[in-house]
Amino acid sequence: MSAAKSVAAAVSGSIDTAQTRDALEIFSEIAEHWGLSTDQQINLLGSPARSTFFKWKKEGGTLPADTQERLSHIYSIYKALEILLPDTSVADGWMKRSNRAFAGESALERALTGLSGVYEVRRYLDAQRG
Template identity: 55%
Template sequence: MRKWTNLVSKFVLRLTIMSQPAFDPQNPDLAPPQASVAQMSAAGLRAFFNIARDWELTIDEQLVLLGSPGRSTFFKWKASPGSARLPRDTLERLSLLLGIYKALQILLPQPAAADAWVKRPNDAAPFGGKRALDRMLAGNVGDLVAVRQYLDAMRGGWA
């Protein structure tokens, strides 16, 4: 089911992009619409909470990955992602986490294996025998970047 959803999402995204006019600097009115902070916040939080479910993250782990917002703020975001207006740091974290999740789905096409990867000890250089989740839970954006770069390199992309 997840594979089908991903394929449909990619198809819809491509159709949306293809149906938009090319950007013409002479006519800024034709510029592609930019997602608002509210739209990015809502979409990012919905995706994050699905990832948290798939990875079986505790509330405390979710808080750290989101940049340690207050607990009441976190529960407001969870109850009503559509009304959230996330700070730039949190949006960046969500972007990195979505990239990590996507890379795992590509590298490990079986959802259970992809979801379990973050909790398995890893001897690769960025992890030093610890779990990728432990690295991500160090609390710094740079740690999320390190995991994302490692997975991108494993996919054969840019590191």
């Protein structure tokens, strides 16, 4: 299955075990681009138990609706950055730079505050895209 289909399945909520692994593989690639620690990855996914996080990555499984929603926003953030900042290093660095739009926090710091923070970063980037 292609990465695009896995993302689409994850976003639609009709996700099976193999698609969970694919979706988390895509998330892992994004996390690597952004230089996220394991704890930050777990936080962005809604703070599942560490053992659950590693089980999902290894075996797949069913992702809770909250985690699927978070993944959807994270994929959208990543895609928006690809469009707005085509230079990958600039786009990846943007996540960690202080930003007035987030009261001086970086987009990553804001996203790590919870689902509302992830959504706020997505909404900001969607507005920048027009």
